Amino acid sequence: MTLLRAKDLTKRFVSRGPLGAKAAFTAVDRVSFDVRLGETLAVVGESGSGKSTTARMIAKLLEPSEGTLEFEGEDVTRAKGAALARFRGNVQVVFQDPFSSLNPRHTVERILMAPLVYQGIAPHGSRRAHAKELMERVGLDPDHSLRYPAQFSGGQAQRIGIARALAVNPKLVICDEAVSALDVSVQAQVIELLRRLQHESGFSYVFIAHDLAVVRQIAQRVAVMSKGRIVELGTTAQVFGDPRDEYTRTLLAAIPRIDPEWERRRRERA
Amino acid sequence: MARYLAGRAAGVVLILFLVCLFTFIIFFTLSPDPAVMICGKTCTPERIDQIRGVLGLDEPFPAQFLGFFAGIFAGRDYGEGANLVHCAAPCLGYSFQTNQSVWDMVVERLPVSATVAIGAAVLWLFIGIVAGLLSAVKEGTWWDRAAMGLALGGSSIPNYVLALALQYVLVVQLQVLPFPQAVPFSDDPALWFQSYLMPWLVLATGYACLYARLTRANVIDTLAENFMRTARSKGLSPALTLRRHALRPALTPITTIFGMDFAALLGGALITETVFGLNGVGKMAADSIAKNDQPVIMAVTLLAAFFVVIGNVVVDLVYTRLDPRVRITAR
Amino acid sequence: MSDLLVVEDLTVTFSTARGPVDVVKDVSFTVGRDETVGIVGESGSGKSMTSLAIMGLLPKGAAARGTIRLDGTDVLGASPRELRQLRGDRMSMIFQDPLSSLNPYYTVGLQIEELYRAHRGGSRAAAREVVVGALRQVGLPDPERRAGHYPHQFSGGQRQRIMIAMALVCSPSLLIADEPTTALDVTVQAQILRLLADLREQSGMGMVFITHDLAVISSIATRVLVMRRGEQVEYGTAEQVFAEPRHDYTRMLLDSIPRIDDPLDEVSA
Ligand SMILES: Nc1ncnc2c1ncn2[C@@H]1O[C@H](COP(=O)(O)OP(=O)(O)OP(=O)(O)O)[C@@H](O)[C@H]1O
Ligand SMILES: Nc1ncnc2c1ncn2[C@@H]1O[C@H](COP(=O)(O)OP(=O)(O)OP(=O)(O)O)[C@@H](O)[C@H]1O
Ligand SMILES: [Mg+2]
Ligand SMILES: [Mg+2]
Numbered sequence: 001m002t003l004l005r006a007k008d009l010t011k012r013f014v015s016r017g018p019l020g021a022k023a024a025f026t027a028v029d030r031v032s033f034d035v036r037l038g039e040t041l042a043v044v045g046e047s048g049s050g051k052s053t054t055a056r057m058i059a060k061l062l063e064p065s066e067g068t069l070e071f072e073g074e075d076v077t078r079a080k081g082a083a084l085a086r087f088r089g090n091v092q093v094v095f096q097d098p099f100s101s102l103n104p105r106h107t108v109e110r111i112l113m114a115p116l117v118y119q120g121i122a123p124h125g126s127r128r129a130h131a132k133e134l135m136e137r138v139g140l141d142p143d144h145s146l147r148y149p150a151q152f153s154g155g156q157a158q159r160i161g162i163a164r165a166l167a168v169n170p171k172l173v174i175c176d177e178a179v180s181a182l183d184v185s186v187q188a189q190v191i192e193l194l195r196r197l198q199h200e201s202g203f204s205y206v207f208i209a210h211d212l213a214v215v216r217q218i219a220q221r222v223a224v225m226s227k228g229r230i231v232e233l234g235t236t237a238q239v240f241g242d243p244r245d246e247y248t249r250t251l252l253a254a255i256p257r258i259d260p261e262w263e264r265r266r267r268e269r270a
Numbered sequence: 271m272a273r274y275l276a277g278r279a280a281g282v283v284l285i286l287f288l289v290c291l292f293t294f295i296i297f298f299t300l301s302p303d304p305a306v307m308i309c310g311k312t313c314t315p316e317r318i319d320q321i322r323g324v325l326g327l328d329e330p331f332p333a334q335f336l337g338f339f340a341g342i343f344a345g346r347d348y349g350e351g352a353n354l355v356h357c358a359a360p361c362l363g364y365s366f367q368t369n370q371s372v373w374d375m376v377v378e379r380l381p382v383s384a385t386v387a388i389g390a391a392v393l394w395l396f397i398g399i400v401a402g403l404l405s406a407v408k409e410g411t412w413w414d415r416a417a418m419g420l421a422l423g424g425s426s427i428p429n430y431v432l433a434l435a436l437q438y439v440l441v442v443q444l445q446v447l448p449f450p451q452a453v454p455f456s457d458d459p460a461l462w463f464q465s466y467l468m469p470w471l472v473l474a475t476g477y478a479c480l481y482a483r484l485t486r487a488n489v490i491d492t493l494a495e496n497f498m499r500t501a502r503s504k505g506l507s508p509a510l511t512l513r514r515h516a517l518r519p520a521l522t523p524i525t526t527i528f529g530m531d532f533a534a535l536l537g538g539a540l541i542t543e544t545v546f547g548l549n550g551v552g553k554m555a556a557d558s559i560a561k562n563d564q565p566v567i568m569a570v571t572l573l574a575a576f577f578v579v580i581g582n583v584v585v586d587l588v589y590t591r592l593d594p595r596v597r598i599t600a601r
Numbered sequence: 602m603s604d605l606l607v608v609e610d611l612t613v614t615f616s617t618a619r620g621p622v623d624v625v626k627d628v629s630f631t632v633g634r635d636e637t638v639g640i641v642g643e644s645g646s647g648k649s650m651t652s653l654a655i656m657g658l659l660p661k662g663a664a665a666r667g668t669i670r671l672d673g674t675d676v677l678g679a680s681p682r683e684l685r686q687l688r689g690d691r692m693s694m695i696f697q698d699p700l701s702s703l704n705p706y707y708t709v710g711l712q713i714e715e716l717y718r719a720h721r722g723g724s725r726a727a728a729r730e731v732v733v734g735a736l737r738q739v740g741l742p743d744p745e746r747r748a749g750h751y752p753h754q755f756s757g758g759q760r761q762r763i764m765i766a767m768a769l770v771c772s773p774s775l776l777i778a779d780e781p782t783t784a785l786d787v788t789v790q791a792q793i794l795r796l797l798a799d800l801r802e803q804s805g806m807g808m809v810f811i812t813h814d815l816a817v818i819s820s821i822a823t824r825v826l827v828m829r830r831g832e833q834v835e836y837g838t839a840e841q842v843f844a845e846p847r848h849d850y851t852r853m854l855l856d857s858i859p860r861i862d863d864p865l866d867e868v869s870a
Contacts, residue, residue, distance in 0.1 A: 015750065023746075047758025047789050048742070096757040096784065097700035099496060150494065150660070154697040154780065155644025155813075177757065180783040181697065183644045183813045184857040210758075210786050211814070213859040240861075254787040255861050256794075256816040258843060265844040266855060496701040499658055503696075504716040504767075505689035508681075514715070518706050594751040595705055 002073075003172060003204050004035040004058060004091075009067035011053050027053045029228040030067070035172065038198060040205040042215040042236075044251070045225030051208045052096055054225075055174050058206065059093045060084065071172075089119045092165035094178040096208075098157035102149040108135065108160055109145040115168045134163040137193055139186050155181040162190060166197065174206045179214065191218055212255055216240055224248045278583050287339070289575040294335050297564045297571075303327075307562060308366050324349040338363070362572075363565035365558075372569045375554060380573075382452045383550035386543065387535035389466055390473035395528065397478040399521070402485025406520075407512070409490060417482065424479035433472045433545040440468065450546040469542050477531060481524065488520035495519070522592045526585050533581025537574030603673070605807040606632040606655070606775055611667040613650045613659065613831075625650050626831045627667075630824070632775065635801050637808040639822030639839070641815060641854070646828040648811045649697060652777045655809070656694050657684045671775060690720040692775040693768040697811075699760035699784070703752040709736075710748030713767045720771050735766040740792050757784040765793060769800065776800075777809045782817065794821055815858055819843050827851050 011028040028050040035041050043051050056062035058069060060076065068077045076087050092115070095101035102111055109131040116127070125133075132142035138159040149157055158181045165173050173194075179187045191214065197203045209215050215222060215236075222239040224232040224247065232245040243249045305321040306313070322328045325348065326337050337346055345359035357363070362372035401421070405414040440447045450465040492498065493516055501515040538552030547553070551570060558566035590596050613625035625647040632638045640648050654665040657676055669676040671692055674683065696702040704712060713735060714728045721728075729748070736744035739762040752760060761784045768776055776797075782790045798821065800806045812818055818825060818839070825842040827835040827850065835848045846852045 013754070015754065045786060047762075047784065047786050048756040050756075052756055097698055099698045099701040104491075104494070153645040153649055157698075159644075177784060181644065181780060181813070183642060183646075184815065184854055184859070186644050187813070188857050188859070210784065210790075211859070212787065213861040213863075216861060217859050217863075250788055251786065252861075254791045256787065256791070256814070256820055257861075258816050258819040258858075262819065262840060262844040266846065266852075269845060270852070494661075496696065496698060497704040499653075499660075500696060500702045500712075500767075501704070502658055503656055503688050503694050504719060505685040505687070506715060506719050507685070510715075510719075514707075515704055519704070522706075593706070595753050 001037045002034045003037045003071070005070040006034075006054075006058055007032050007068045007070070009054060009057050009064045009069070011050070011057060011062065012065045026228055028057070028064075031225075031228075031230050032067075033223055033230065033233060035204050035206055037171075038202045038204055039221065040198065040207050040219045042207045042209060042219035042222045043225060044209060044212060044215055044222060045231075046227065046247070047210075049225040050228045051225055052176050055093065055176050055206065055208060059091055059174050060087060061093070085119075089168060090171045091174065092168065092170040092172070093174045094158075094161045094165045094176060096176040098154060098161050098181065099149060101161060102157060104149055107146045107148060108140075108152075111149070111160060112145075112164050112167055115164060119168050121168060130167075134167055135160075137166070138163045139189055155183065155186065158182065159186075159190065169201060170203070172204045172206065174208075176208045177210070178207075180210065187214070194218065212240075212252065224251070278586075282579050282583060285579050286572070286576060290339055290342075290572060291335065293568050293571045294338060297568050307564075324355075362569045365563055365566050367558075367561055367563045367566075372565045375566065376551065376569055376573060379549055379551050379554050381454075382548055383538050383543070383552060384536060385466055386469050386473065386539055386548065386550060387532060389470040390477070390535070390539075391528070391532050393470055393474035394477035394481055397474065398481025399485050399524075401478070401482040403489055403512075403517070405482065405486040406489035406493065409486075414486075418486065421479040421482045425476050425483075427475065429472055429476065429541045430545055432475055433468070433542055436468050436472060437545070450548055452548050452550070465548075469539070469546050469548060472542050472545075473535070473539055481528075484524055484527065485520065488523060489516055492516045492520040518592075522589070525588055525592060529581050529585035529588065530578070533577040533584075534574070536577045536581075538570060604631040604633050605636075605672055606809070607668065607670040608651075608655065609668040611651060611654060611665060611669065613647065613654050613663055613665050615663050617662070624663075624831050625654070625665075626833075628826070628828070628833045630826050630833075630836055632807040632809060634774075634807055635805040636824070637797075637801065637810050637822045639818035639825045640809060640811045640828060641813065641818055641825065642828030642834075643830065643850075644813075647831040648828055649779055651828075652694060652779055652809060652811065655777060656688060656692065658694075689716050689773075690771045691773055692777065693771065693773040694777040695761075695764045695768045695779060695781040697779040697783075699757070699764045700752060702764060703760060705752055708749050708751055709755070709763045713748075713763070713770055716767060717770050731770060732766075735770045736763070738769070738796060739763075739766045740789055741766070758786065758789065761785060762789075762793070772800075772804055773806065774804075775807045775809070777811075779811045780813070781810075782812065782814070790817070797821070815843075815855065827854070 008030045009028055010026065010030055012024045012026050014022055014024050031054055033041065045051060053062065057064045068075060070076065071087055076083065079087055109128060112131040112134050113127050131145050135142045135145060140156060140159055149160065152160065158178065162178055179190055182190060194205065195218065207215065207219055219236050221234065222236050223230050224239065224245060226247045232239060232243065232248050239248060243252060305318045305327055308321055309318050326334055340346065341357065341361035343359055345361045346357055348355045348357060357371065360373055364371055365375065401417050405417045408414050441449055447464050447468060448461065450468060453462050453465060455462045498515055501511045538550055538555050540552040540556050543550040543552035544556045551573060554566060555570040558570065609629045611625055611628045612623055615622045615624055628651055630638055640651065642648055650659065653659050655669055655676065659665060665677055671687060674687065703709065710729065710732050713732045714725065717728045717731055733744045733748055736748060741747055741759060741762055755763065761781060765781055782793055785793060794817065797808065801808060810818065810821060822839045825837065825839050826833060827842065827848065829850050835842060835846065835851050842851060846855060
């Protein structure tokens with residue numbers, strides 16, 4: 001079943017040049033895709049290819065210049081009021097820049113509880129206990145619930161963003177580079193959590209990432225973007241095993257690897 | 271941009287129309303009969319009817335209101351035949367007390383209020399921002415604590431207390447300043463300055479205290495931003511780091527507040543003008559309220575609303591220039 | 602030849618409401634000229650605090666103890682003036698989280714230009730040219746026009762490259778890069794790594810490179826420092842750390858790397 005359908009989404013940014021001349025730049029160009037219920041769709045691609053812009057459009061944080069957006073079969077492109085509030089409750093975003101997306105004047109506890117308050121949801125148990133539980137799930141020390149964002153490291157701040165998105169039990173979570181600042185072991189733990197939630201509660205994810213190995217682990221389908229367009233969209237096995245597009249092939253070829261000789265020696269010792 | 275401006279302009283007109291309508295309802299239909307007021311003590315029913323006719327008070331409410339509203343833009347005639355009086359646009363009627371054209375009264379008094387407002391604004395911006403900035407940079411030191419303590423105290427002194435105290439000390443006791451009078455600058459610059467000094471000080475005190483606290487809080491928040499760390503990592507001089515990277519982000523939100531405060535002041539500083547006997551819009555408002563001079567009350571209300579609404583638009587436009595993230599881009 | 606950067610027994614302490622907390626404990630390492638030291642480790646293990654301490658930019662409430670010497674200059678004991686001369690010119694840093702690290706009120710061109718002019722002087726026009734060149738070097742498309750744009754008008758990876766261009770504009774002898782390529786796709790990342798390697802070879806730039814991407818570290822670092830909970834658990838040549846890790850944590854880390862060639866499990870069915 002289709003949860004979200006984006007059709008011909010286009011975003012043009014207009015900027016003023018030095019002489020007052022206006023220049024329109026098409027950051028996202030007629031992008032269409034579906035997100036099915038309970039699936040993970042990964043979006044990978046060139047830096048500056050329009051991944052975050054697409055994410056902001058499907059989260060309704062940015063008005064598309066053209067195109068339509070459907071959520072659960074309902075056209076939400078121009079949704080307002082109650083329909084928009086419902087949409088916001090169902091769709092959560094983990095942003096690419098952790099510090100800029102957390103209110104510096106609020107404690108973690110308050111940040112984590114804010115979505116619950118907006119949506120009018122009462123957590124089981126007290127708010128404080130709920131916040132601590134969320135922190136624990138993403139590997140943060142629950143004793144730090146009264147700290148401010150600036151008192152955390154980059155990867156810790158990123159996990160606050162993840163915990164906030166999971167707080168309201170959304171149907172769709174859009175993760176924009178959500179695990180890029182995490183060390184591999186914490187990353188594995190967070191990915192495991194995301195997967196478990198998918199199994200238990202049927203979450204869908206739109207997972208934007210540059211780490212192709214992570215993408216390969218977590219996604220069922222992959223969209224590859226370059227210069228504002230989706231150049232390839234297919235199952236994970238197909239995109240990684242039999243890439244059709246030239247850009248996808250370049251991308252796969254550029255993945256850095258640890259010297260295989262070192263790897264072999266390490267395995268032998270173990 | 272053009273579409274945005276057109277939208278805002280339509281909004282302004284609509285709001286001013288509604289303000290007009292409500293003040294008209296309040297002052298003309300809910301207050302004592304104007305004709306009786308004008309007529310005074312020695313009055314006959316015929317005389318009242320005559321006044322009603324001239325002012326158009328015998329007409330139904332919509333016609334009365336339209337007459338008033340149209341008068342603002344097109345002017346209007348009162349009475350007929352030999353008694354006809356033409357009131358040129360913008361017509362706000364005539365004072366019941368002095369029979370003067372209300373518009374002329376406004377034009378005459380507005381410069382006084384503007385002088386008071388501008389002078390005070392310059393003072394409070396300067397003092398408030400400098401004190402706030404110093405406090406923020408020296409956060410936690412004795413200077414910071416003293417300045418903020420003073421600011422907290424200063425903003426809780428009522429204006430009339432400060433005005434009376436200043437007047438008593440400077441004019442009556444020490445006699446270093448003359449009693450304020452609204453002389454134009456061109457007549458006697460020295461006297462002009464001396465006359466306005468006290469009103470400026472009185473008005474500026476409260477605002478300066480408020481702005482010092484606002485500035486301090488904003489600068490402290492900005493200094494903790496990650497981009498300030500980047501600025502420090504560049505090895506820029508501390509002065510440049512502070513001026514360029516901290517001041518602009520910290521002061522931008524203050525322009526919004528300042529715009530609204532200033533616009534409100536242009537509509538007249540009631541208490542200060544009255545205490546110092548300056549013939550500005552504020553004193554005119556106080557006098558007209560005391561004497562229930564309805565056309566004048568309406569005019570000052572409209573004027574205040576006008577400044578606030580226009581101030582709002584200006585603030586928004588200025589803000590979009592100051593903060594690149596909210597610049598309006600046409601789609 | 603003496604080492605470019607010497608860090609000895611560096612300890613960073615935060616004074617918190619519950620008393621002092623050491624977030625970096627007795628870390629020691631050296632960076633030679635044209636050498637790259639990679640720092641890897643747990644999220645929150647004190648990697649960023651270590652680099653901020655070297656720059657003398659620790660946040661309020663944090664204090665550093667130990668020794669940090671850049672080219673013989675004692676950084677921890679330097680006067681503010683001496684520090685200012687070092688920063689941006691002799692040593693520079695690429696910060697984690699580029700969006701919040703750029704001032705939203707100024708164009709990126711100006712933000713790089715002011716750094717260049719603070720140390721090299723010259724006219725604005727001349728500086729502008731250098732800036733455009735620096736932006737081109739990191740692969741930002743259309744650098745002449747984009748120098749006049751504000752940070753929010755760029756993508757995450759573009760901002761990261763702007764931070765890199767800024768750090769490199771004065772050709773520092775020491776570059777501290779805190780996760781400089783997390784927002785870059787692998788092709789652009791490869792391009793940036795090549796650029797950094799070239800600079801290292803040509804101008805002898807020393808580098809401290811922090812990342813979670815162990816494959817990147819293995820390809821760029823000469824020596825590797827592994828951190829956990831503020832402590833240095835392992836320090837050695839890249840080959841030794843990757844091929845013969847001594848500490849359990851390092852081994853665990855290397856085992857958790859998701860590998861592109863691993864067989865896929867049930868999810869993708
Ligand atoms: N507000 C804006 N004004 C003008 N151009 C913009 C704006 N926001 C984004 N862009 C441009 O649109 C393009 C797409 O940006 P987007 O952030 O979607 O890229 P991305 O795929 O997320 O890249 P990355 O992987 O680097 O984060 C970029 O070239 C960017 O410069
Ligand atoms: N202001 C503060 N007060 C108290 N503790 C702090 C403060 N700022 C940071 N910390 C703590 O210091 C520790 C080290 O932070 P640091 O930013 O150096 O981690 P990191 O290794 O860079 O992690 P990451 O990979 O997630 O960026 C973290 O555990 C963090 O919670
Ligand atoms: Mg992005
Ligand atoms: Mg860090």
